[in-house]
Amino acid sequence: MRKSFIDYAMSVIVSRAIPDVRDGLKPVHRRIVYGMYESGLEPGERYRKSANTVGYVMGNYHPHGDSAIYEALVRLAQPGSSRYVMIDGHGNFGDLDNPPAAMRYTEARLAPIAMQVLSDIDAETVDMRGNFDDSRKEPIVLPSRVPMLLLNGSTGIAVGMATNIPPHNLTEVVDATIAKVDNPELTSKELMQWVKGPDFPSGGIIMGTEGIEEAYETGRGSIPVRGEATIEQIPGSPGRQTRMGIVVTSLPFTVGPEAFAKRVADLVRDEKLTGISDVNDETNRLGLRVVIELKRDAHPEVVLNNLYKFTQLQQSFPVNTLALVRIPGKGEQFRPATLPLADILDQFIVHRTEVVTRRTQYQLRKAQERAHILEGYLKALENMDKVIKIIRAAQATDEARQGLMKEFSLDELQANAILEMQLRRLTGLERGKIQAEYDELQKKIMDLKSILGNRQLVMDIIKKELIEVRDKFGDKRRTRIEGSGQLDLTSKDLTPNEPMAVFITTQNYVKRIPLDSFKRQKRNTRGVTGMKTRDEDDLQHFFTANMHDRLLVFTSGGQVYSLEVMDLPEGGRTARGLALVNLLPIGQDETVTAVIPVSEFRDDSYLVMVTRLAYIKKVQMSDFSNIRKNGIIAISLGDGDQLGWVRPSSGKSDVIIGTGDGMCIRYSEDELRPMGRTARGVRAITLREGDRIVGFDVTESNDDGSILVVTNDGFGKRVKLGEFRQQGRGGIGLIATKFKSAQSRLAALRVISKGDQIVIATANGIVVRQAVDEISSQGRMATGVRIQQIGEDDSVVSVSPFIEPTEVELPDGGDSGSDSAPE
Incomplete structure (x- = not known):
């Protein structure tokens, strides 16, 4: 049984499923x-x-x-x-x-x-x-004159092995073969100068060269392939408006448009793909075209990424260049072998060398045989009278043949040829043609012998014939190679980059809500609930960020952690959220004091930090691009000190710091040299006894814009930046506001510009969104106007800017965190 199975397996391998490396x-x-x-x-x-x-x-x-x-x-x-x-x-x-x-x-x-x-x-x-x-x-x-194994590829399943070879471009393969003939030492990687990668008949896009290099160097690999798709405006049918759509114009190899369209439709029906309203296969003789119409609220990029993830629009081509190779010294016995690109071309060149050599030997033998006959003709023509006499005197053909052979030293072939020669060839003209043919054959014989005696001439013939095929059949690539070889789509690729509102309480509960849940309101309104808090748990941080942003979470102990916005739990406006300890390893004695959404970490961006005891320092944003799971040190703190605020800056800004007593200081960021993460910093402002820092922001070094100051009892105003002259670092500052009552304190301050919108949050989780233009602009010594109704046992804790969806990419790397009142 075992022998029978082995015989069967070898029969399938050699005679059915695996191609020959020589002709493919x-x-x-x-x-x-x-x-x-x-x-x-x-x-x-x-x-x-x-x-x-x-x-x-x-x-x-x-x-x-x-x-x-x-x-x-x-x-x-x-x-x-x-x-x-x-x-x-x-x-x-x-x-x-x-x-x-x-x-x-x-x-x-x-x-x-x-x-x-x-x-x-x-x-x-x-x-x-x-x-x-x-x-x-x-x-x-x-x-074969060309390596068809590479040109058309092959696929087959044998017993215990399989082959899967992608097709390639003829022009590239021929050029690489010629280069390999000229330099047999070329490696597979060096041959990629000519063979850029597979070239599928269906076109498509190969993502990156990593998979190609591995496949060419080892004979095995995985090549990521995508179909070509564009996001376009799709004309509507009569009575319908144009809408956004995705148009697919090529698909990965072996994927048909009908099967692809059916897969998309099935996923839409099963609700695994959203945002798609219709799928139409418009493929015709002019080319492939599948039109996917999108719903009006769909995000085209997200839908496209979902198509890459869940359909055949993106897949990997597994390469296994298994082919039959002749065993040296064993005649026509073969063995299956997995071959790198260089070995495939080597095997083909050996095959072509044998073919050209055998063809030349065949041509030489035929030329020599013909020249031999012509030699007999020429002898007969020189002695025509004797030839005729011998033939006429003979009683039979055999007697004439023997007579000619004896008289003129001819062999049987030559004698038979003379006997079969037509009389018209006895003319002088025919005699000249025979001599010319004989002379030409002698030259050809010399050339053929030269080829057989000189390997370089054989190589030149191989190259010449390759060039002839390339010039006749060569064409342009159909498959593009671009981008990265990474096909695994992340959660970001499948999630719209929408603006979100993020809430964090004093007891470190966190959640996110889509920002469009909050409609803009006029000043002096109570607002809507943004977060339901429990007794003894107040809202501490509120800010806006994009879904794809990374959050830098700074704690009171000077540590910083990294967290993706999309990893935050999404909840309704009355939901409490999830304990932050489930997402980050924050210690029980630590509280979140600042959160910075970051879209991009850049060397020319900075983070400015301020502590409760009025220390300040500046650190490069890029120092926080790689944060370990357990966090890293953001700032060193003295006894009794805590990190209170962090703001991103361009490095050329002015620093604005406000205190609970209503004082405010402004000075240039040039007074802060960049420091390392473990540094403590320098004195930011001189505090009066019993006073404390309640707000911190950065602004450009000009007098455009205003400072928004908000008190704990809901009063606020805009003050022109020009009213706060630049001072030296460490001073006591200027008066920013007067208060309505003895219990009033400054709760937060922000730098704002005309047309901005803000979101104000209270300790009990009440949120109101307002346009700053609706808030009165007053001088430093004014008390402001009521901008939010504050209930009993409640107070303003934070003011955060509202970012429109079109304004999410900030030049300084992201929106700043919220202002929160210190405990």
């Missing part, structure tokens, strides 16, 4: 091509029924099922399956989505490039062997 064909394909050549179905000849060809191949060479032979013939004729079709089909040969018509209806003949694979097969260039019943001979391999 499996036995069934080789027999089809050779059978059609033998039947005279060359390019330009009349088409013949496919059933006739299948019957001829099955009856003479391939004793297997007719359906398998026809399926192989169809594959050689389908432009979607073969990069360079070897069979010119006439009729319905199907496509990737639809089967071909029955073989009794279709017709076929050889395509022009097939003649390059069969070139010189009649010149004894390859070995022949008996067919299955030994009634005729078939070629073991075809004398």
